[in-house]
Amino acid sequence: MAGETVVIAGGGQGGFQVAASLRQAGFDGRVLLIGDEPELPYQRPPLSKAYLSGQSSREMLSLRPEQFYADQQIELLAGERVTVIDRHRRRLQLASAGELGYDHLVLAVGARNRALPVPGADLDGVLGLRTVADADALRERLKGARDVAIVGAGFIGLEFAAVAAAQGLNVQVLEAARRPMSRAVSAHTSDYFTQAHTQSGVKFNFGACVVRLHGSGGRVTAVEIAGGQRLPADLVLVGIGVIPNTELAIAAELATGDGVLVDEHLVSSDPRVSAIGDCAQYPSRFTAGLIRLESVQNAVDQARTVAARLVGNGAPYAKVPWFWSDQGKLKLQIVGVIAGHDATVLRGDPDRGGFSVFCYRGGKLLGIESVNRPADHMVGRRLLSDGIGLTPEQAADEGFDLKAHAATPAKPSEHVA
Numbered sequence: 310m311a312g313e314t315v316v317i318a319g320g321g322q323g324g325f326q327v328a329a330s331l332r333q334a335g336f337d338g339r340v341l342l343i344g345d346e347p348e349l350p351y352q353r354p355p356l357s358k359a360y361l362s363g364q365s366s367r368e369m370l371s372l373r374p375e376q377f378y379a380d381q382q383i384e385l386l387a388g389e390r391v392t393v394i395d396r397h398r399r400r401l402q403l404a405s406a407g408e409l410g411y412d413h414l415v416l417a418v419g420a421r422n423r424a425l426p427v428p429g430a431d432l433d434g435v436l437g438l439r440t441v442a443d444a445d446a447l448r449e450r451l452k453g454a455r456d457v458a459i460v461g462a463g464f465i466g467l468e469f470a471a472v473a474a475a476q477g478l479n480v481q482v483l484e485a486a487r488r489p490m491s492r493a494v495s496a497h498t499s500d501y502f503t504q505a506h507t508q509s510g511v512k513f514n515f516g517a518c519v520v521r522l523h524g525s526g527g528r529v530t531a532v533e534i535a536g537g538q539r540l541p542a543d544l545v546l547v548g549i550g551v552i553p554n555t556e557l558a559i560a561a562e563l564a565t566g567d568g569v570l571v572d573e574h575l576v577s578s579d580p581r582v583s584a585i586g587d588c589a590q591y592p593s594r595f596t597a598g599l600i601r602l603e604s605v606q607n608a609v610d611q612a613r614t615v616a617a618r619l620v621g622n623g624a625p626y627a628k629v630p631w632f633w634s635d636q637g638k639l640k641l642q643i644v645g646v647i648a649g650h651d652a653t654v655l656r657g658d659p660d661r662g663g664f665s666v667f668c669y670r671g672g673k674l675l676g677i678e679s680v681n682r683p684a685d686h687m688v689g690r691r692l693l694s695d696g697i698g699l700t701p702e703q704a705a706d707e708g709f710d711l712k713a714h715a716a717t718p719a720k721p722s723e724h725v726a
């Protein structure tokens with residue numbers, strides 16, 4: 310790849326990391342980083358946490374200062390979009406800066422918020438949360454709000470609920486499923502978070518189907534749910550999941566599914582195109598089928614894998630997935646992917662603050678959810694990435710030294726398939 314041009318479409322955490330890792334690895338060709346937000350690449354996680362509550366500043370969000378891009382000869386095109394990929398000519402069309410050639414293209418185009426498909430969803434005061442612009446708008450709105458309705462009790466909804474409740478607002482969460490965060494965590498952890506938020510004054514309505522938003526003078530005033538009940542709301546946060554941005558790839562006739570399809574090296578159906586992060590669906594050694602993961606860890610580690618391959622150090626992507634969510638005083642950390650678990654084991658004491666839920670399938674450890682138990686989480690990363698077995702009995706026994714166990718080399722039979 311010496312002297313060649315790598316173009317990275319998408320200036321989020323994954324796209325940024327490809328550019329930074331290429332330079333770190335000594336790549337001497339051109340590196341272009343194209344992002345449609347008019348900002349320096351920044352971290353998203355604080356947007357629904359410290360940044361939203363005013364505890365951290367805009368500068369603290371930036372991944373690097375502007376000078377970094379000049380120093381590293383990374384050509385940053387902020388506020389620019391790739392509109393067409395011409396794979397035969399290996400050229401890209403940009404929204405405002407003409408055409409551009411590439412030797413290798415990395416799609417790090419992420420995902421976008423799913424819109425609430427009901428009348429009134431376009432009223433003033435109905436907002437989503439993904440970008441710094443969204444967070445700025447919400448910060449402003451929170452100042453004058455009284456009744457806050459949150460549609461969706463996923464990570465975004467609950468993190469937002471914690472911030473809004475801490476500001477003394479009346480917070481109502483409307484969730485279609487029977488429990489919060491059901492996509493990502495066990496029922497045990499869901500129930501614990503429901504209780505904790507309830508104690509902070511948040512009200513929950515599970516199995517709720519929002520049918521319409523009402524307004525007055527163009528501004529939202531209430532949320533109507535199936536059955537006719539109307540809940541007052543002067544601010545509505547919609548957090549009902551995301552959709553991967555696959556349109557560019559589809560138009561370029563790349564293989565797609567729930568994301569741009571890539572192999573274990575994160576190469577798409579075109580060897581000149583890679584995809585990483587929220588927009589990529591890949592074969593993981595930690596799940597039975599293909600998976601698309603929405604997390605900083607996944608975006609950053611996949612970026613490093615692609616950059617390494619582009620400088621000649623290719624290896625399959627094999628990092629253990631991990632996630633976190635801060636909700637008020639509760640710090641939830643998850644390692645592994647627990648979908649399809651058939652048994653759980655509790656370690657620690659939920660009534661005394663910290664606990665972990667070990668999730669198994671057919672006796673095999675799939676993942677661990679830890680609440681205010683960072684040591685369990687760190688041990689869990691080691692266990693899962695090294696394929697070290699842990700029986701449910703060992704997990705449940707507080708006297709069993711997890712850390713020492715994680716330090717023992719795995720027997721071949723214990724390796725994750």
Ligand code: APR
Pocket residue numbers: 460461462463464465466483484485486489490491492517518519547548549550551603604
């Ligand atoms: N009405 C109410 N709830 C709904 C509806 C609906 N019409 N549709 C979906 N939901 C619920 C789902 O049941 C789920 O509990 O919305 C929740 C969405 O949760 P997530 O999938 O976790 O998505 P979200 O919270 O929006 O987070 C989006 O940001 O922080 C990241 O990791 C997070 O990548 C994720 C993204």
